[in-house]
Amino acid sequence: MVCKVRHIFYVLFALFSIASQAQSKDNIKDSIERAFVDVYEFKKKASINSALEQLTNILDLSDTIQDQKSKARAYMLRAELGIEENYNSFDPIEIESYLVRAKKIQEEINDSLGLGYNYVLRALTATRNTSYSNADNYFTKAEVIFDRYQSTDDINKLKYYRGLFYLSQGLNTRAIERFENSLPINDPYQPNYLRAKVHLNLAKAYKNTKKYEDAKLNAETALKIGNAYNFPMIKLQSTKIISDTYASLGDIENAYLYQGSHIKIKDSIFNIQNMQSTAQANASFDNEFQKRHIKELKRQNEDSNQKGKRNKLTSILSSALLIIISLLTISLYRNNQIKVKTNNLLLKKNSELQLAKDNAEKAMKAKAQFLSTVTHELRTPLYAVTGLTHLLLEENPSESQKEHLKSLKFSGDYLLTFINDILQVNKIEARKLAVEKAPLQLKKVLNDVVNSLTQTSKENNNRIILNIDKDIPEKLVGDYLKMSQVFINLISNALKFTKDGIVEISARIIEESDTQQYIQFEIKDNGIGISQEMQENIFDSFSQGSVQINRKYGGTGLGLTIVKSLLELLESDIQLESKLGEGSAFRFALTLDKLPPEVTDIVTATQEKTDLKSRKFKVLLVEDNKINQVITKKIIAKQNMTCDIADDGYQAIDFARSNRYDFILMDIHMPGISGVEATKEIRKFDVSTPIIALTAISLDDNKDDFLKDGFNEVISKPFDPEIFYQKISNILT
Numbered sequence: 001m002v003c004k005v006r007h008i009f010y011v012l013f014a015l016f017s018i019a020s021q022a023q024s025k026d027n028i029k030d031s032i033e034r035a036f037v038d039v040y041e042f043k044k045k046a047s048i049n050s051a052l053e054q055l056t057n058i059l060d061l062s063d064t065i066q067d068q069k070s071k072a073r074a075y076m077l078r079a080e081l082g083i084e085e086n087y088n089s090f091d092p093i094e095i096e097s098y099l100v101r102a103k104k105i106q107e108e109i110n111d112s113l114g115l116g117y118n119y120v121l122r123a124l125t126a127t128r129n130t131s132y133s134n135a136d137n138y139f140t141k142a143e144v145i146f147d148r149y150q151s152t153d154d155i156n157k158l159k160y161y162r163g164l165f166y167l168s169q170g171l172n173t174r175a176i177e178r179f180e181n182s183l184p185i186n187d188p189y190q191p192n193y194l195r196a197k198v199h200l201n202l203a204k205a206y207k208n209t210k211k212y213e214d215a216k217l218n219a220e221t222a223l224k225i226g227n228a229y230n231f232p233m234i235k236l237q238s239t240k241i242i243s244d245t246y247a248s249l250g251d252i253e254n255a256y257l258y259q260g261s262h263i264k265i266k267d268s269i270f271n272i273q274n275m276q277s278t279a280q281a282n283a284s285f286d287n288e289f290q291k292r293h294i295k296e297l298k299r300q301n302e303d304s305n306q307k308g309k310r311n312k313l314t315s316i317l318s319s320a321l322l323i324i325i326s327l328l329t330i331s332l333y334r335n336n337q338i339k340v341k342t343n344n345l346l347l348k349k350n351s352e353l354q355l356a357k358d359n360a361e362k363a364m365k366a367k368a369q370f371l372s373t374v375t376h377e378l379r380t381p382l383y384a385v386t387g388l389t390h391l392l393l394e395e396n397p398s399e400s401q402k403e404h405l406k407s408l409k410f411s412g413d414y415l416l417t418f419i420n421d422i423l424q425v426n427k428i429e430a431r432k433l434a435v436e437k438a439p440l441q442l443k444k445v446l447n448d449v450v451n452s453l454t455q456t457s458k459e460n461n462n463r464i465i466l467n468i469d470k471d472i473p474e475k476l477v478g479d480y481l482k483m484s485q486v487f488i489n490l491i492s493n494a495l496k497f498t499k500d501g502i503v504e505i506s507a508r509i510i511e512e513s514d515t516q517q518y519i520q521f522e523i524k525d526n527g528i529g530i531s532q533e534m535q536e537n538i539f540d541s542f543s544q545g546s547v548q549i550n551r552k553y554g555g556t557g558l559g560l561t562i563v564k565s566l567l568e569l570l571e572s573d574i575q576l577e578s579k580l581g582e583g584s585a586f587r588f589a590l591t592l593d594k595l596p597p598e599v600t601d602i603v604t605a606t607q608e609k610t611d612l613k614s615r616k617f618k619v620l621l622v623e624d625n626k627i628n629q630v631i632t633k634k635i636i637a638k639q640n641m642t643c644d645i646a647d648d649g650y651q652a653i654d655f656a657r658s659n660r661y662d663f664i665l666m667d668i669h670m671p672g673i674s675g676v677e678a679t680k681e682i683r684k685f686d687v688s689t690p691i692i693a694l695t696a697i698s699l700d701d702n703k704d705d706f707l708k709d710g711f712n713e714v715i716s717k718p719f720d721p722e723i724f725y726q727k728i729s730n731i732l733t
Contacts, residue, residue, distance in 0.1 A: 025065045028061055028064060028065050029065070029067065029070075031061055032061050032062060032067065032070050035054050035057055035058045035061070036058065036070075036073065038050075038051075038054050039054045039055055039058070040189040040190050043080075043081060043084070043190075044190060044193045044229070044231050045231070045232060046231075046233050046269055048081060051081060052078070052081070055074050055077060055078055058070060058071075058073075058074045059071060059074050062074065068105050068108065068109050069105075069109055069111055069114070072101075072102040072105040072109075072114055073102075073114070075099070075101050075102035075105075076098070076099070076114070076117060076118060076121060078098050079095045079102070079121050079125075082094065083095060083121060083124050083125055083128060084233075090128060092125050092128070092129050095121075096122075096125070099118055099121055099122055099125075102114075102118055103115065103118050106118060112148070112149075113145065113149060115145065116141075116142045116145035116146055116149075116154070117142070119138045119139070119141045119142040119145070120138070120139070120142045120158065120161055122134075122135075122138045123135040123136075123138035123142065123161065123165065124161060126138060127164060127165050127168050130168070132165070132168075135165055136165070139158075139161070139162060143158060146158055153186045153187065156181075156182045156184070156185050156186070157182065157185060157187065157194070159178045159179075159182035160178065160185055160197070160198055162178045163176075163177075163179040163182065163198075163201060163205075164201065166178060167201060167204060167208075170208070172206075172208045172209045173209070175201070176202060176205045176206065176209075177510070179198050179201055179202045180202070182198055183195070183198060185198055192225055192229050192231075193229070193231055193234070196221075196225035196226055196229075196231060196234045196238075197222075199218040199219070199221040199222040199225070200218070200222040200234060200237055200241070202214075202215075202218040203215045203216070203217075203218035203245075204241065206218060207244065207245060207248075210248070212248045213245075213249075215241060215245045216241075216242055216245040216246070219238045219242045220238070220242060222237075222238040223235060223238035223239065223242065226238060232265060232268070232269050233269070235261075235265050236262065236265045236266055239258045239259075239261045239262040239265060240258075240259075240262045242254075242258045243256075243258035243259040243262055246258065385408075385412045385415075385718070386409065386412040388631060389405055389408050389409045389412055393405050393409065403451075406451070407451055407452050407454065407455070410448055410451065410452040412718070435479050435569060435570060436479050436481070436482075437477050437478060437593070438477065438478075438479070438480060439475050439476075439477055439595050440475065440476060440477070440480045440483070441474060441475055442472055442476055442478075442507065442519075442592070443468055443474070445484055446466060446468065446487065446505060447466070448484070449484060449487045450464050450466055450491070450505070453488070453491055453492055453495060456492060456495045456496070457503070460495060460496075460498060460499045460500070460501075461499065461500045462495055462499070462501055462502065462503055463501075463502050463503070464502075464503050464504075464505070465502060465503070465504040465505070466506075467505070467506040467507070468506075468507045469507055469508040469509050469519075471509055472507060472517065472519065473517075473594065473595070476517065476592040476593065476594060477592060477593035477595055478590065478592045478593075479570065482566045482569065482570060483570075483590070485562065485563075485566060486563050486567060486588075487505075487523075489559040490523040490559075490563060490586050491503065491505060491523055492559070493560070494523055494524075494525035494527065494584070495525075497525070497527040497528050497584075498525040498526060498527030498528070498583070499527070501525060501526045501527055501583075502526055503523070503524070503525045504522075504523075504524045504525075505521075505522070505523055506521070506522045506524075507519055507520070508520055515593060515594055516591055516592065516593055516594060517591070517594065518589060518590075518591050519589060519590055519591075520587060521587065521589070522585060522587045523585070523586045524583065524586075525583045525584055525585075526582065526583035527583050527584065528581065529579050529580040529581050529584055530576070530578040530580065530584055531580045532580075535576055535578060538560055538576065539560045539563075539564040539574070540561065567588055572588050572589055573588065574586055574587070574588045575587045575588065612639040612640075612641070612725060612728065612729060612732075613639055613640045616640055616642065617641045617663070617732070618641070618642050618643070618644075618659075618660070618661050618662050619636055619641050619644075619661060619662065619664070619665060620644050620646060620652065620656060620659070620664040620665070621636070621645050621646070621665045622645075622646045622648075622649070622651075622652040622664065622665065622666045622667055622670070622675065623645065623647075623667045623670075624648055624667060624671060625667075628667075628717075629645050632694070633645065635724065638721075639725060648672045648673070649672050649673035649674065649677060649678030650673065650678075652664070652666065652678045652682070653678055653681050653682060656685075656686060656689070657682075657685060657686075660689075662689075663689065663690040663692060663712075663728065663731065663732065664682070664689060664690070664691045664692065665694045666678065666691055666692065666693055666694060667694055667695055668693055668695035669695065669696070676706075676709050679691050679709055679710045680709060680710060682710075683710040690712040690713070690731045690732070691710060691711050691712055692711065692712060692713045692714070692715055692728070693706050693711045693713070693714040693715065694715050695714070695716065695717060696716070696717045712731055713727055713730075713731055
């Protein structure tokens with residue numbers, strides 16, 4: 001009995017010891033974290049000697065609790081101090097030794113994110129050593145890891161480090177783009193310091209490109225942050241850039257003023273005492289690093305000798321484990337009872353979810369039917385608008401009338417596209433919409449959009465400025481309709497929310513290869529702007545900022561939703577910069593394929609108009625809408641064709657039975673019997689006369705179904721007359 005009591009006492013004592021050790025370990029971890037905070041503070045204050053002393057302290061604390069991750073972080077931070085510009089003794093071999101040791105630990109403990117920053121520091125080391133190929137390879141490895149974590153803060157920091165890579169090579173435009181895209185930059189230890197570094201390096205890049213005002217503005221921003229938080233190195237470098245830019249701008253007085261500040265700050269940082277202290281701290285840390293490495297090797301050797309001793313402790317712990325297992329068994333039994341109740345509840349919830357799913361599917365079917373009906377009803381009157389516009393353009397209008405008619409035609413075409421957009425949003429959600437690449441004239445696309453919005457611009461007394469990079473070729477390959485929809489939505493929005501102002505549209509080449517161009521587009525205005533709060537959901541459906549804005553400016557709130565969806569389909573994303581009361585800027589970039597010269601010739605050759613006047617065709621037009629009858633008849637008459645008109649399907653059958661026609665144009669939705677039924681009746685006694693479905697095609701309509709019902713071709717209203725003539729020509733020949 002006494003032995004059993006003693007055994008239980010030993011077990012309880014062992015458990016108490018484990019709990020005490022765990023508490024002590026947590027306290028040491030807190031001390032390590034505070035020490036890391038101190039290192040970053042010393043780094044920002046250019047106190048490198050104090051930072052190195054704290055790093056030594058971190059390594060000692062990490063050893064006491066075997067915290068390998070903190071040890072790797074310490075080595076990484078030591079390498080980072082060696083790379084920083086304020087650290088004079090740049091030694092790539094020494095930095096590599098720290099990063100190799102950190103990498104070994106990170107691979108052992110599977111610290112992927114830490115390994116990603118290890119590659120970043122290797123890339124920065126190679127950049128400072130002008131080994132740009134190696135630097136690029138390391139950046140690529142880091143990008144793969146950061147993309148996997150999808151952390152905005154890590155990705156933005158990587159953009160900043162990429163900017164340093166480009167700046168070092170003199171690729172200032174790329175550097176500026178990366179620096180700007182890295183903002184807002186965030187870091188748990190040095191957010192303001194990194195933000196100041198971004199503006200400081202932006203200033204360097206702008207200075208290199210001789211954009212001195214932009215350079216001064218960013219350097220002043222960096223100096224403002226440096227003064228606010230007392231960052232000596234930021235103040236040192238920013239005063240130097242400001243002095244240089246003032247000198248370049250011809251302001252000698254301010255140049256000398258900031259040069260004096262620069263010299264004073266430099267003397268306070270790089271005095272003999274500080275430099276000696278830093279050198280001593282550096283030597284001390286390096287000596288500790290070597291001793292620690294030797295000590296670790298010895299410990300690994302001793303570990304193998306301690307295995308025998310640990311077996312005895314294992315026996316004691318096994319007894320404790322048996323007790324814990326017994327307790328867990330009881331706990332598992334209770335959890336099983338709870339699990340049974342939970343499963344019953346889940347079955348009930350699943351039934352409710354299934355019911356909700358069925359209701360959602362019914363709602364989706366109702367939505368599809370609604371879209372089908374609305375689309376058909378809108379296309380029918382729109383056919384009158386586009387058809388009459390085309391006929392007026394063919395009747396030799398004056399130049400002033402021609403300009404208005406072209407705008408009307410473009411707007412009519414856009415309205416048709418907008419109707420299709422409502423369907424496209426539905427298709428995008430269902431992943432049924434595809435990119436349709438074809439040759440296009442980018443300059444013409446932009447000019448067409450601007451011309452169609454001339455009247456809108458005049459209403460608010462706005463001026464439109466169009467800047468297109470002269471190196472953009474005449475023809476490229478892209479999706480004309482989707483690009484037009486994006487441009488017209490963004491530009492019309494800018495004009496609507498701007499009064500007595502300027503809307504600037506620019507297109508410039510960012511990158512180019514033998515087969516592609518990467519083009520950035522920007523639509524910028526100086527209108528009412530968008531609040532920071534609204535920028536978070538401005539791309540949501542039916543979002544216009546507020547009820548007051550909706551009432552004052554109108555609109556559906558779908559434009560930016562469609563823009564975002566279409567750009568995602570085109571493998572791009574849209575960026576917004578805006579300030580309330582100052583205006584907005586929307587930016588996005590598209591990769592467009594170049595058009596080979598031989599293909600350009602083919603495209604030009606196929607743009608000749610179709611001529612059907614050589615033969616006098618006789619046509620039967622089956623159409624219940626009187627306006628559509630007039631328009632279609634005139635379009636047919638332009639090609640010297642004659643036609644009979646049937647108001648419904650019954651008349652169509654009678655005309656077809658008693659007359660001979662070269663082809664029949666058949667509307668689908670008519671009173672009485674539909675065009676499909678009428679076609680089936682005609683095919684019973686006439687199987688040779690071509691019948692063309694001429695209809696406002698809807699969601700449920702399918703071209704293959706029409707062909708099975710006896711039609712030879714389907715033309716959707718409203719249609720382009722030239723496409724209409726081409727399809728007729730193809731059928732008759």
